[in-house]
Amino acid sequence: MHSVQKLYLQRKNTSTKPFKARGFRVERCENCRLASAHCICQWRHQCHSGVGFLLLMYDAEVLKPSNTGRLIADIIPECFAFIWSRTEVDPSLLSILNDSQWQPFVVFPQDYATESQQITNCVPTLPNNKKPLFIMLDGSWREAKKMFRKSPYLNQFPVLSIDLNHLAIEDKNSQYQIRKAINPNQLATAEVASHILNLAGENQNAEILKAWFNVFTYQYQKSVCRTNYGDPQSLEKYLALK
Numbered sequence: 001m002h003s004v005q006k007l008y009l010q011r012k013n014t015s016t017k018p019f020k021a022r023g024f025r026v027e028r029c030e031n032c033r034l035a036s037a038h039c040i041c042q043w044r045h046q047c048h049s050g051v052g053f054l055l056l057m058y059d060a061e062v063l064k065p066s067n068t069g070r071l072i073a074d075i076i077p078e079c080f081a082f083i084w085s086r087t088e089v090d091p092s093l094l095s096i097l098n099d100s101q102w103q104p105f106v107v108f109p110q111d112y113a114t115e116s117q118q119i120t121n122c123v124p125t126l127p128n129n130k131k132p133l134f135i136m137l138d139g140s141w142r143e144a145k146k147m148f149r150k151s152p153y154l155n156q157f158p159v160l161s162i163d164l165n166h167l168a169i170e171d172k173n174s175q176y177q178i179r180k181a182i183n184p185n186q187l188a189t190a191e192v193a194s195h196i197l198n199l200a201g202e203n204q205n206a207e208i209l210k211a212w213f214n215v216f217t218y219q220y221q222k223s224v225c226r227t228n229y230g231d232p233q234s235l236e237k238y239l240a241l242k
Helices: 003-014 069-075 091-097 141-149 189-199 203-221 234-241
Strands: 052-057 079-083 102-107 118-120 131-138 159-161
Touching: 003 052, 003 069, 003 079, 052 069, 052 091, 069 079, 069 131, 069 189, 069 203, 079 091, 091 102, 102 189, 131 141, 131 189, 189 203, 203 234
Parallel strands: 052 079, 052 131, 102 131, 102 159, 118 159
Antiparallel strands: none
């Protein structure tokens, strides 16, 4: 059981009433959160990686079956997850951020960072005893901006951004068909993480995460009463990378 699954169960147990997201009547797997008939857990496989991810999740985000942050934890072994709070900061979160083995980077658009914080399209070379820890603000765009503005403990870290103009045409627009974004270039959390893995030099892991994301989106839409815009060959493509 990885960090996002544990956080999901923790958040679910503290709820005073059932969380009724769209599709709440569907019988779901408690792990992958897909409809039980389309569960993908048997194909989940973690990769060897030299980087870490830390998901700061807006309160209800971890309860949403459509959340893609959990896909990062499916693939990357060192993935931490916390519910974000404006007034209270989990001591375990601060302990990870202050751990000398990690160099944290906040993944966010450069326009919101000070000039001295901005790093675009590259992960700097780190001392041998340091590993990059990529902090993902997981929620809607409005929620992510709120987390960025109201988390002063993140202000000390560099802000790593992706310039979409440097991406291939097929990667500039999100392939996430489950939720509708305000703008087509607003990528899902797992899509951003795949690009970050490429910047970190973990190209194979980036491709695996991207393929796993495609498996998730296709299988998710199989339980929805509308056209499935996912890739019907996504599972075969994912398994070919393992």
